[in-house]
Amino acid sequence: MIFKNSSKSKLTLAFISIVITFFVWQQGLRDSLNRPSVSFDISQKEQEIAELSVQSIPENLKKFFINNDPVDQINKSLSNVSFEELTERNKLIRIITSESNDPIIYKNISKDFQNSNFKFLIDEIEKKSNNNSYKANSDKFDLFKDDRFLYHLLSRKFDFDDSSLITKSFSSKMFFKILAIRLIPLLTILIGSILALKILWTNISLKKFGWKEIKSLDLELIDMVLLIAGGFVVLGEVVSPLFSIGLVELFSKNISNELSQSLKIFFGYLFMAIPPLWIVYYQIKSLNGEFTFKKDYLQFNFLPIKNAIIYGIKGWLTIVPFVLLISLIMNSLIDNQNGSNPLLEIVLNNNNYLSFFLLFVTTTLLAPIFEEIIFRGILLPTLSRDFGVISGIIVSAFIFALAHLSLGEMPPLFVLGIGLAITRIASGSLFSSVIMHSLWNGLTFLNLFLLRT
Numbered sequence: 001m002i003f004k005n006s007s008k009s010k011l012t013l014a015f016i017s018i019v020i021t022f023f024v025w026q027q028g029l030r031d032s033l034n035r036p037s038v039s040f041d042i043s044q045k046e047q048e049i050a051e052l053s054v055q056s057i058p059e060n061l062k063k064f065f066i067n068n069d070p071v072d073q074i075n076k077s078l079s080n081v082s083f084e085e086l087t088e089r090n091k092l093i094r095i096i097t098s099e100s101n102d103p104i105i106y107k108n109i110s111k112d113f114q115n116s117n118f119k120f121l122i123d124e125i126e127k128k129s130n131n132n133s134y135k136a137n138s139d140k141f142d143l144f145k146d147d148r149f150l151y152h153l154l155s156r157k158f159d160f161d162d163s164s165l166i167t168k169s170f171s172s173k174m175f176f177k178i179l180a181i182r183l184i185p186l187l188t189i190l191i192g193s194i195l196a197l198k199i200l201w202t203n204i205s206l207k208k209f210g211w212k213e214i215k216s217l218d219l220e221l222i223d224m225v226l227l228i229a230g231g232f233v234v235l236g237e238v239v240s241p242l243f244s245i246g247l248v249e250l251f252s253k254n255i256s257n258e259l260s261q262s263l264k265i266f267f268g269y270l271f272m273a274i275p276p277l278w279i280v281y282y283q284i285k286s287l288n289g290e291f292t293f294k295k296d297y298l299q300f301n302f303l304p305i306k307n308a309i310i311y312g313i314k315g316w317l318t319i320v321p322f323v324l325l326i327s328l329i330m331n332s333l334i335d336n337q338n339g340s341n342p343l344l345e346i347v348l349n350n351n352n353y354l355s356f357f358l359l360f361v362t363t364t365l366l367a368p369i370f371e372e373i374i375f376r377g378i379l380l381p382t383l384s385r386d387f388g389v390i391s392g393i394i395v396s397a398f399i400f401a402l403a404h405l406s407l408g409e410m411p412p413l414f415v416l417g418i419g420l421a422i423t424r425i426a427s428g429s430l431f432s433s434v435i436m437h438s439l440w441n442g443l444t445f446l447n448l449f450l451l452r453t
Contacts, residue, residue: 010222014222014225014230017225017226017229017233020238021229029406031405032407033408038344039331040077041345041349042348043077044074045348045451046181048070049174049177049178050065050178051074051149053178055171056171065179065182071097072097075093078094088113088114088118089118089150091113092113092122093150093153095125096125096150096153096157136158136160138158138161141154141160145165148166151166152165152166184447185324185447188443191317192319192321193321196321199314199318211426212425213428214384214389214425214428216381216382217298219378223283224382227276227279227283227378228374228399231279232403233403235275235276236274237272240268240272240274243271244271245268247267248260256355259355262346262354262355262356265343265346266362269362269370273366273370276370277370280374298378300377300430301429301430302431307427308427309435311426311432311435312431312432312435314423315419315433318419319415319418319420320440323416323419330408330411330412343359343363346359348448348452351452359445363441363444364438365438367441368434368437368441369434372437373430375420376396376424377430379399380425383395384425392421393421393422397414397418397420423436
């Protein structure tokens with residue numbers, strides 16, 4: 001019996017933790033279906049950047065970057081969504097980009113807006129729709145100069161010059177953004193595909209995988225249950241947020257909403273990581289009689305650091321094509337997938353640099369270190385020891401994907417988890433999978449940063 005040496009108290013705690021985890025994860029996955037997909041916002045932001053970059057795109061390259069009028073594309077996308085479900089900004093863009101005979105213009109829609117500046121714009125648009133010769137004073141629209149795309153749309157609608165804001169240098173900056181947004185993923189996919197084929201061919205030629213020895217702590221599966229269900233879920237995802245959210249709200253009454261939101265995520269992650277890491281510390285101490293930081297309990301194997309970093313980069317490049325392929329398949333099978341990580345939307349719409357820095361540290365440093373210690377440092381070696389390497393990789397990747405509580409993102413995260421596990425075993429270094437994880441999150445973060453207009 002797997003749990004034969006376990007005490008009754010450990011079995012009881014494990015059982016209670018599993019029951020609570022079942023209900024927490026079930027509810028979390030169900031809630032994810034009600035969260036909108038961030039892919040819609042990403043697509044729109046890309047079209048906004050394309051429109052703002054038009055004057056700087058060389059004529060011979062325009063067909064590669066702009067197939068159709070970006071503004072028309074945005075209006076078409078927004079028209080496919082119920083007006084009531086749109087954000088206030090998108091409602092306004094939908095109205096501005098609509099033809100004068102569009103029924104939506106004649107609805108009494110001012111009541112749909114809380115923002116007084118947006119209400120003012122609705123009044124101006126109604127005057128324009130009722131009298132096409134109406135000329136608004138462009139100074140009225142200076143309130144919207146912080147949102148350059150919106151200001152640009154207003155200049156088209158009310159026929160005034162926006163060149164003082166949409167300058168040549170700004171347009172060039174947008175062109176380099178759209179260039180990076182389009183080319184970086186393509187180059188990554190190309191290099192990753194070549195690397196994946198090379199690795200596959202090498203392994204087939206040698207008729208074996210060049211995997212290093214993976215050492216596990218002398219822990220039982222019940223210890224894994226207590227770590228994942230008890231520490232990660234019950235204490236980390238249920239109990240810890242009660243303290244972190246309350247702490248931030250106590251000290252963030254006079255700061256911006258964006259910074260408050262980022263502080264909640266930053267400290268939320270810190271507080272969430274403490275219980276499972278404390279359990280890891282306690283488990284190691286109970287096995288060895290003490291915990292010494294100098295000992296490499298989890299096979300971080302930092303040195304030689306060059307090798308660890310190279311393995312991490314190779315792992316990241318190799319897995320990118322597979323994750324994106326699964327994402328494309330999911331998008332083709334399921335329209336309007338919901339359940340995107342809410343953090344993505346927060347990063348995409350964030351304009352506070354301190355807030356942005358906190359989110360960057362959380363996603364590219366805290367998350368990779370913490371998640372790799374739990375899933376590839378403790379769970380993967382234990383499962384591989386008891387059930388074999390292949391089963392260990394698959395099961396640990398599934399739990400990793402499930403723990404992110406997003407039905408829509410589960411398949412890509414499962415593939416990413418497999419890639420992280422293989423990198424961990426192939427390199428013999430947990431540090432390599434931390435590097436790979438950090439690069440994955442970093443590329444996502446960079447893409448969202450570039451999409452800001």
